[in-house]
Amino acid sequence: MRRRKKMRMKGKVKNYIRELVDEGKVIHLSLFDPDKVDESQVYTIGKKLVEAGTDGFLIGGTLGVSQEKLDRIISTLEEFGLPTIIFPSNVNLISSKADAILFMSLLNSDDLYYVVGAQLVAAPIIKKLGLEVLPTAYLIIGHGGTAAHVGKARVIPYDNVELILAYSLMARYMGMEYIYLEAGSGAPKTVDPIAVKVVKNNVNGAIVIVGGGIRDEESGKLLANAGADIIVTGNIIEQDSEKALKIIKGIKSMRRS
Ligand SMILES: CC(C)=CCC/C(C)=C/CC/C(C)=C/CC/C(C)=C/COP(=O)(O)OP(=O)(O)O
Ligand SMILES: O=P(O)(O)OC[C@@H](O)CO
Numbered sequence: 001m002r003r004r005k006k007m008r009m010k011g012k013v014k015n016y017i018r019e020l021v022d023e024g025k026v027i028h029l030s031l032f033d034p035d036k037v038d039e040s041q042v043y044t045i046g047k048k049l050v051e052a053g054t055d056g057f058l059i060g061g062t063l064g065v066s067q068e069k070l071d072r073i074i075s076t077l078e079e080f081g082l083p084t085i086i087f088p089s090n091v092n093l094i095s096s097k098a099d100a101i102l103f104m105s106l107l108n109s110d111d112l113y114y115v116v117g118a119q120l121v122a123a124p125i126i127k128k129l130g131l132e133v134l135p136t137a138y139l140i141i142g143h144g145g146t147a148a149h150v151g152k153a154r155v156i157p158y159d160n161v162e163l164i165l166a167y168s169l170m171a172r173y174m175g176m177e178y179i180y181l182e183a184g185s186g187a188p189k190t191v192d193p194i195a196v197k198v199v200k201n202n203v204n205g206a207i208v209i210v211g212g213g214i215r216d217e218e219s220g221k222l223l224a225n226a227g228a229d230i231i232v233t234g235n236i237i238e239q240d241s242e243k244a245l246k247i248i249k250g251i252k253s254m255r256r257s
C-alpha cells in the first residue's frame with residue numbers, strides 16, 4: 001500500500017469530513033480504546049484498517065485510559081496521515097498529539113458535569129493545545145454500555161424516535177454540528193436505522209455519527225443507507241479485525257445519490 005504522505009490534519013478535520021460528505025461518501029472511523037488495545041498491535045491493525053479504507057481514527061475509552069498510553073497510540077496512528085480524533089470520556093483524555101477532539105456534551109445525562117462541567121474545564125486546555133473542536137451532541141440510546149453508567153445517562157429507549165429527534169433538534173438549535181447516536185460500546189443491538197433516517201431528514205446541516213454494536217457488514221450498510229454520515233466501529237476491531245475490514249469495505253463501496 002502506498003503510504004499516504006504524512007500530512008498533518010491539524011485544523012483540517014472538519015473540512016476533510018465535510019468534503020467526504022459532500023462527495024456523497026459514507027465515512028468510517030476506527031475506534032481504538034487505549035484501555036483495551038494491545039499497543040504492540042496498533043500499527044499493524046491500523047495499517048489493515050487504512051488499506052480497507054477507513055477514513056480516520058477515534059481514540060478514547062471510558063475506563064483506565066492513561067495519558068501516556070493515549071499519547072503513544074495517537075502518535076502511532078498519526079503515521080497514516082489520517083485524522084486522529086479524541087473520543088473523550090473525561091478531561092483526562094485531552095492530548096496535544098491529536099488532530100481534533102469530539103467536543104461532546106452528553107445531553108441526556110442526569111449529571112450536569114457530563115453536559116457542561118467537564119466541557120468547562122476542558123475548554124481552556126483545548127484552547128492552549130490548539131486542538132480542532134468538533135462540537136458534538138452525544139446521545140446515549142438503548143443499551144448504553146459503560147458510557148451510560150459512567151456518564152449517568154437517562155438512556156433513550158431504542159424505539160423512542162420522537163425523543164431522539166427532539167434531542168437532536170435541540171442540539172442543532174444550540175449550534176452543535178455533529179450528532180452522535182450511541183448505542184454503547186459492545187451493545188447487543190445497534191441504534192434503529194429508522195431513528196437515523198428521521199434525524200438525518202429533519203436536522204438540517206448536522207453530520208450524523210452512529211456507533212455501538214455494529215458487528216457485521218449488513219448492519220453497517222443498513223445504518224449508512226438510513227442516512228448515517230459517519231459509522232464508528234470499536235469492539236469488532238478488537239475482537240475480529242477481519243470482520244471489521246469487511247464492514248469498512250461494505251461502507252466504502254456505498255455512494256449517496
Ligand atoms: C468534552 C470532554 C473533554 C469530556 C466530556 C465527555 C463526556 C460528555 C463524557 C460522558 C459520556 C461518556 C462516559 C463517554 C465515553 C465515550 C467513549 C470513550 C466510549 C467508548 O466506550 P468504551 O470505553 O470503548 O467502552 P468499553 O470499554 O466498555 O467497550
Ligand atoms: O465498540 P462498538 O460497539 O463498535 O461502539 C463504538 C462506539 O460507539 C463506542 O462508544
Ligand SMILES: [Mg+2]
Nearest residue numbers: 033061062063
Ligand atoms: Mg473502554
